[in-house]
Amino acid sequence: MKKRMRIIALALAIIMVMGLIAACANDDPAPAGTDDPTEATQQDDIIRPDDDGGVVLDELDEDAIEGTRLAEEVHIIVDNNNIVVLNPHNPGANATSTNWVLTMIHDRLFDQIPGEGFVPSLALSYETEDYQHFIFNLRQGVTFHNGDPFTAEDVVWTIRHAQEHGLGSNAAGNWSPVVSAEVLDDYTLEIVLDGIDVDFIFAITRPPSGILSQRAIAEDPETGFWIGTGAFSVEEFVSNDFALLRRNMNYWGTIPVTELVRLRFVPDMATRTIMMNTGAAHLSFGTPTEDMADFQANPDFMILTTTSNDPQGLQFNLNDPITGCYYFRRAVVHTLNREAIAFGSAGDWADGNLTDGAYWGIGTEFRNRDIPLPERNLDLAREYLERSVYNGEEVGLVVAIATFIRSAGIIQMQLEEIGINVRIDETDPPGLSASAVYGGDHQMVVFFTLINPSAGSARQAFIPGGTQNRATFNNPRVTELLDEARRTGDVAAREAMYMEVQEIVAEYQAFTNLFWRVFGNVAVNGLGGIRLNPDPSAHDFRNIYVDLDA
Amino acid sequence: MIRFILKRILLLIPVIIAVSFIVFALLEVTPGDIVDRIIAQGGELTPEDIVRLRAEHNLDRSMFFRYGVYMSNLVRGDLGVSDLTGVSVWNTFMQRLPYTLVLSFSALIIGMAVAVPMGIIAARNAGKLADNAATVFTLVGMSMPVFWVGLLLIMFFAGRLQWLPAATAGETPLEFLQSLILPAICSGLSLTASTARQTRSSMLEVLKADYLRTASAKGVPQQTVIRKHALGNAWIPIITAAGASFCAQLAGSVVVESVFAWPGIGRMAAEAVFSRDATTVLGTIILTTVLYVLVQMIVDVLYAFIDPRIKSQYVSTKKQRRRVTA
Numbered sequence: 001m002k003k004r005m006r007i008i009a010l011a012l013a014i015i016m017v018m019g020l021i022a023a024c025a026n027d028d029p030a031p032a033g034t035d036d037p038t039e040a041t042q043q044d045d046i047i048r049p050d051d052d053g054g055v056v057l058d059e060l061d062e063d064a065i066e067g068t069r070l071a072e073e074v075h076i077i078v079d080n081n082n083i084v085v086l087n088p089h090n091p092g093a094n095a096t097s098t099n100w101v102l103t104m105i106h107d108r109l110f111d112q113i114p115g116e117g118f119v120p121s122l123a124l125s126y127e128t129e130d131y132q133h134f135i136f137n138l139r140q141g142v143t144f145h146n147g148d149p150f151t152a153e154d155v156v157w158t159i160r161h162a163q164e165h166g167l168g169s170n171a172a173g174n175w176s177p178v179v180s181a182e183v184l185d186d187y188t189l190e191i192v193l194d195g196i197d198v199d200f201i202f203a204i205t206r207p208p209s210g211i212l213s214q215r216a217i218a219e220d221p222e223t224g225f226w227i228g229t230g231a232f233s234v235e236e237f238v239s240n241d242f243a244l245l246r247r248n249m250n251y252w253g254t255i256p257v258t259e260l261v262r263l264r265f266v267p268d269m270a271t272r273t274i275m276m277n278t279g280a281a282h283l284s285f286g287t288p289t290e291d292m293a294d295f296q297a298n299p300d301f302m303i304l305t306t307t308s309n310d311p312q313g314l315q316f317n318l319n320d321p322i323t324g325c326y327y328f329r330r331a332v333v334h335t336l337n338r339e340a341i342a343f344g345s346a347g348d349w350a351d352g353n354l355t356d357g358a359y360w361g362i363g364t365e366f367r368n369r370d371i372p373l374p375e376r377n378l379d380l381a382r383e384y385l386e387r388s389v390y391n392g393e394e395v396g397l398v399v400a401i402a403t404f405i406r407s408a409g410i411i412q413m414q415l416e417e418i419g420i421n422v423r424i425d426e427t428d429p430p431g432l433s434a435s436a437v438y439g440g441d442h443q444m445v446v447f448f449t450l451i452n453p454s455a456g457s458a459r460q461a462f463i464p465g466g467t468q469n470r471a472t473f474n475n476p477r478v479t480e481l482l483d484e485a486r487r488t489g490d491v492a493a494r495e496a497m498y499m500e501v502q503e504i505v506a507e508y509q510a511f512t513n514l515f516w517r518v519f520g521n522v523a524v525n526g527l528g529g530i531r532l533n534p535d536p537s538a539h540d541f542r543n544i545y546v547d548l549d550a
Numbered sequence: 551m552i553r554f555i556l557k558r559i560l561l562l563i564p565v566i567i568a569v570s571f572i573v574f575a576l577l578e579v580t581p582g583d584i585v586d587r588i589i590a591q592g593g594e595l596t597p598e599d600i601v602r603l604r605a606e607h608n609l610d611r612s613m614f615f616r617y618g619v620y621m622s623n624l625v626r627g628d629l630g631v632s633d634l635t636g637v638s639v640w641n642t643f644m645q646r647l648p649y650t651l652v653l654s655f656s657a658l659i660i661g662m663a664v665a666v667p668m669g670i671i672a673a674r675n676a677g678k679l680a681d682n683a684a685t686v687f688t689l690v691g692m693s694m695p696v697f698w699v700g701l702l703l704i705m706f707f708a709g710r711l712q713w714l715p716a717a718t719a720g721e722t723p724l725e726f727l728q729s730l731i732l733p734a735i736c737s738g739l740s741l742t743a744s745t746a747r748q749t750r751s752s753m754l755e756v757l758k759a760d761y762l763r764t765a766s767a768k769g770v771p772q773q774t775v776i777r778k779h780a781l782g783n784a785w786i787p788i789i790t791a792a793g794a795s796f797c798a799q800l801a802g803s804v805v806v807e808s809v810f811a812w813p814g815i816g817r818m819a820a821e822a823v824f825s826r827d828a829t830t831v832l833g834t835i836i837l838t839t840v841l842y843v844l845v846q847m848i849v850d851v852l853y854a855f856i857d858p859r860i861k862s863q864y865v866s867t868k869k870q871r872r873r874v875t876a
Contacts, residue, residue, distance in 0.1 A: 081591075082821070085635040091588045092635040168585075168603050173594035222637070239635065239642065240821055241813040242718075266717060267808040267817065270701050274709050274716045400590075429590035430582030430826045450592045465597035467589045537592075 047304050054114055054533040055304045059543040060257050071282065071546035073260040074527075076100075077272050079286025082265035084239050087225035088208035089161055091168035097285075099207035099537040101243050101263060105145075106210020106228030109136060109155070110201060114363070114453065114533060118201055121253075122150065122211055122229065131196045131489050138187040142252045144213040145226075145233040152189040156181045157214040159191075171208035196487040198494070199456035206452075207537060231256050231542040241265060257529070257545045276301070276522050282546050283523045283530075289349050295522045302525055307351060308517040309361040309534035310448040312404075314411065315470045315511050317436070322395055323443045327388035329509045332444075333374040334381035335418050336411065342515030345407040351516040358502045359511040360458065361451035363534045366498035371506045373513075381418050394423045396443045400432040404446040407514060411446065436470040445470045448517070452535045455498045456486055462505060471510035478504050526550025551854065558847045562840060569839050570624070570832055571617065577828050578613045584633040585609065587826045607633055620832065629833040634825050639833035643815060647837075649719060650814035653806070654799040656734035661741030662792060668742070669749020669788075670776065673757060684746060691743025700736045700809035707732060717811040733810040737803060741795040748791035752784035759783070785856045793849035797842045 047055055060068065078097035085092040088102050109123035123136045142150040159181045166172030177193040177200055184190055193200060203209065210228055217224030226234040231253065232245035242264040247256040264281070266272045269288040275281045276295070287295065295301045314332070316323040323329065342352030357373040399408040405426060412422040422444075427435065436442040449461045449468045459482050460466040464474040478501050485497040505511065521532065529543035582590075585603050589595060595603065601610075608616045623630055629639040672684035708716035720729040756762065757780055765775050804816035815834055822830035853860045 084825075085637065087636075090634075090636055091591075091593060092632075094588065094591045094593050167599060167606065168588045168593055168595065170592070170594055173599075238645070238813060239637065240818065241811075264718060264811070266811045268697075268701075268717075268811070271704060271717045271809055271811060274701075274704050278708050278712055278716050280708075280716050280718075427581055428824065430586040430824075431580070432582075433586035433589040434582035460594060467593060467595050467600075 047302055054306050054531065056531050057304070057528040059254075059529045060545050060547075065257055068545075069548045070257060071548055072258075073262060074258050074283070074541075074544050074546050075281040076261065076263045076541065076544075077266050077275060077281045077284040077286070078263050079266075079269075079272070082240050082267075083237075083243050083263060086234065086237055086243070087222075088171045088210055088212070089166035089169050089225070093208055094168075094170050096536045097263060097265070100539050100541060101245070102207040102210055103230070103538075103540055104232040104245055104261070104542055105226060105230040105234060106207075106212065107142075107230050108205055108207075108209045108211065109138075110205050112202060112205035112453075112538070113531070118205060122155075126201065131198045131200065131487075132193045134191045134193075134200070135184070136189045136191065138189060139252060140187050142229050143250055144216060144229050145248060146213065146216050148213055148215055150211065150213075150229050151186040152183040153186075154211050154214060155189055156183055158210075158212045161212065161214075161217075169208060170206060174203040174206055174209045177203075196489070198489055199454050199486060202454040202456070232261060235260065254543065256542060261541060261544060276524075279524075282527055283521065283544075285519075285521050287520060287522045289347055289520070292349070292520050292522075300525055302523050302527075304521045304523055304530075304532055306519050306521070306532045306534055306536070307362060308448065308519060308536070309363050309453065310450055310517070311359050311361065311511070311513050312350075312407075312448045312515055312517050313359060313446070313511055313513045315436075315445045315447065315449075316509075317440065317442050317444070317470070317472055318474070318508075318510055319440055319472045320443045322388075322390055322393065325389045326509070327384045328390050330374075331381045331384035331388060331390070331418060332415060332420070333509050333512045334377045334384065335414055335420075336374075336512070336514070337376050337414055338373075338514055340414070341407050341410045344410045345403050345515065346517065349518045349520055350403075351518055354513050354515065357506050357513065359449070359461070359505055359513055360502055361453065361534075362516055364451050364453055364458065365455045366495045368499045368502040371502060374509070378418060385418055385420070390420065392419070392421065394421045396425050397422050398425045398427060398432055398436055398442045398445045400427050400429045400447060403517070407446050433467075440472055442470070446514070449511070452537075455494070456482075458482070458498075458501070459486075461511070462501065473505070473508070473510050475504055475508070551851070555847065555851070558843065558850070562843050565843060566624075566836055566839060567621075570621065570836055573832055573835050574613065574617050574620070574828075577826070577831060580826070582826050583607070583609055584826045584828065587634070620829070624836070629836070630829040632822075632827050632830045634827045634830070639830050642818065642830070643834060643837050646813055646815045646818045649812060650800060650803060650807070650816065652730065653733055653737060653803060653812060653814060654796055656730055657737035657741050657799055658792065658796050660734055660738030661745050661795065664738070665742045665745035665792075666749050666781075666788065668746045670753055670781065672746070672750040673753035674776070676754060681750075684750065688743040688747045691739045692747075694739075696736060696740060696805045697809050699739055700733070700806060703732045703736055704809070717809070719812055729810075733806050733812050736810070737799055737806050741792070741799065744795055745788060745792050749784065749788050752787045753780060756780045756784045782856075786853060789849055789852055789856070793845060793852075797845050800841055800845065801838050 081096040083098045083101055084095065085098065086101060086105070087093060088106065093102065107122045109121060110118045111121045113119050122142060123138055125137045127135045138152055144150060159175045159178050162169065162171040162175045163178070177195070177197045178191055179194045180192040182190045212225060213227045216227035226237065229252070231248055231251045233248050234243065235246040236244040242262055245261045247259055249255060266275060269286060272284050272287060273291045276284045292303065296303055316329050318324045338354055339352040342350040354373055356369045357371045358368045360367045397408050397411065399405050408424045412424060415422050432445065432447060436445045447470065451457050451461065460468040462469060462473050463479050463482060481497045481501050485494045488494045488497065524546060526547035527544070528547065529545045531540040533539055584607055585600060588603070604610050608619065620630070631638050632642065668684050668687070672681045675681050704716050707714045714731055715729045718729060720726040762775055762779055765779050766772070803814055804820045806812065807814045807817040808820070815838060819831060819834040822834060
């Protein structure tokens with residue numbers, strides 16, 4: 001019996017070792033002249049973000065289409081923000097990757113392109129004198145995927161439907177300032193807002209603000225929402241699995257060069273990597289950081305990097321007796337070694353090079369770059385801690401996603417240096433919202449704050465009750481400035497207001513930046529025609545193609 | 551037999567009540583709800599919107615009130631609509647169910663096809679090399695985590711050899727079959743391991759029986775002894791083990807479905823939990839419970855076909871009396 005057990009144990013050990021070797025083996029030889037894979041990584045080019053934090057791969061020239069062998073179907077892997085519903089007036093459509101599909105199937109009145117501003121789409125122009133009354137001149141000759149003509153009636157119906165049935169959806173939020181929408185003629189529309197709102201045009205360029213077909217939805221309340229005027233129409237959609245889109249040959253704009261685009265949700269990270277390696281997909285989001293070096297070293301692939309617009313940082317609950325103490329917060333921010341946190345959390349996929357202390361989107365308009373970043377100074381930190389109410393208690397730090405769980409561990413160790421005991425409370429994003437938004441029972445949170453390129457979006461972080469305001473920040477002057485900025489058309493005056501907002505927020509240190517997240521997305525060589533934005537919701541794949549001979 | 555089946559179906563009622571209440575209570579104590587999920591995903595809501603949204607989902611009412619509303623709808627056969635997407639839970643479940651059923655059946659077929667012969671060979675050669683090899687296989691099969699096996703299979707067959715697709719259910723029948731192979735093997739491995747062990751131990755017990763020795767002594771060919779007399783009497787525990795494994799596949803295939811991006815009900819339930827989509831979670835779990843009970847009932851009915859002694863228990867007393875009189 002003993003002998004038999006020994007044989008079994010030996011056999012098991014051999015199988016496990018072989019399995020481990022197989023799992024760790026890598027056929028790809030390191031490039032000549034180096035034995036060190038990390039060195040190889042450094043040598044290879046990756047496509048870095050431009051000044052706006054995004055990446056643009058040029059569209060295929062009309063002349064080049066003839067002589068290029070293109071993939072008939074382009075396959076994109078999407079990660080955790082899976083596509084659950086294609087009705088933009090449903091809260092389920094707020095997910096990032098759903099926005100990618102919405103951009104492809106529904107046109108908005110205007111597009112917003114970083115560096116180019118507002119570009120006409122279904123509307124050719126707008127006129128306003130006070131940012132409260134708008135006249136939109138619409139494009140003529142546009143048809144929906146079902147062949148129905150697009151008119152001003154469709155815009156009015158879309159606005160009403162979003163307001164009446166879209167509670168919780170971003171579309172409802174975008175159209176919420178509208179108090180009246182009136183058809184002047186088939187292609188002219190008057191919109192009146194509840195007050196002056198200079199951010200309105202930006203809001204309606206967001207993907208969920210696409211124009212829907214009233215008739216299509218009346219005919220089929222489920223698939224009717226898939227009908228738009230966009231460059232692609234929905235060929236097949238399985239919730240939580242994939243969306244297959246076919247190019248719209250009657251599109252009013254540039255007709256896409258790719259026949260079919262499939263966006264598929266693949267939950268497992270390792271599976272995504274293997275799918276890219278086996279040619280089952282052309283572009284993948286959510287590739288594991290540890291696999292990036294292999295892709296960089298492989299000449300068949302390129303890495304497209306974007307820097308997230310959202311500040312990734314530490315937030316203190318101002319209503320808590322300890323974290324509400326100014327000296328305690330000062331002690332914490334002067335203890336943090338941001339570079340170590342950035343590297344420990346995301347390695348090369350975090351940018352720890354913070355140049356200022358503003359808690360603002362990296363590419364958001366009116367960023368105040370003159371605010372000093374709190375420096376690491378342990379003596380100063382101890383001095384602040386002495387003056388604070390802190391008495392050696394455990395302070396809770398809520399975290400929800402892997403990168404931030406690593407950040408929290410490093411913060412815990414760093415704060416221990418000055419004698420602050422941190423307890424890490426792990427949860428998931430809804431759990432974090434529950435405890436840290438209107439639950440208010442948290443003390444500190446490590447998370448990102450969703451801020452888009454429009455300064456007005458910062459309101460959610462700094463006004464009382466804002467869904468991004470995990471610090472329960474409530475400063476009447478800041479609220480007043482944010483309200484005023486929304487009503488101010490004069491750019492210089494708005495800039496001054498937003499600058500002051502950032503100065504006040506920085507003085508309170510209710511929020512502090514830790515690093516900027518860098519997203520590495522893997523694409524096959526030959527892929528082009530895409531626009532990846534620092535605001536991931538605004539990625540645009542309408543002109544995507546894969547040159548099979550590249 | 552009909553009475554037995556009816557009894558089992560009636561038993562479903564308290565099971566569903568208990569399961570739904572436990573799941574409801576667990577969701578209640580889990581931090582976060584559907585509104586928190588919308589906020590986490592960047593929903594631009596005003597405090598008034600949040601209040602309205604919570605009222606719309608009855609989140610401003612007590613858990614018991616919501617449970618009562620849910621159950622009263624359930625009694626009318628209404629599983630509700632997803633809190634997140636507004637799509638009917640029943641429709642979504644039925645869209646996903648065929649994928650899980652195909653995967654589970656494939657795993658069952660693979661498992662039985664390998665496990666039963668392996669168990670018989672191991673039992674007939676107890677203590678010898680074949681038995682040891684089978685023991686190693688079953689130990690490995692049971693102890694290796696499913697996600698790891700899945701990834702190894704993908705790396706080897708899809709990555710290295712490029713024989714099969716890495717993941718996702720194919721669209722044409724051929725693609726579908728190709729994409730089914732790896733997840734079915736992965737799911738089938740643990741089922742094979744447990745069923746092979748069960749087959750081996752059942753066979754070992756039966757092989758020692760006097761009637762087998764008698765049959766052999768009477769000159770019945772060894773193949774017939776094994777196939778007809780031994781296996782015939784060893785089926786009950788084997789089917790019990792296979793039935794339990796099949797039920798586990800139905801209810802808990804979330805890992806395999808995630809690794810292979812297979813759009814089944816396991817993934818549906820897991821995604822609903824992460825979304826705090828309570829209606830979908832409850833609906834999925836209740837329907838899975840029904841499936842589970844039905845499969846167990848089919849297993850019980852199968853016993854009757856395999857073992858005449860069990861069949862006789864199902865025959866009504868009247869009929870038994872009539873037989874005795876005759």
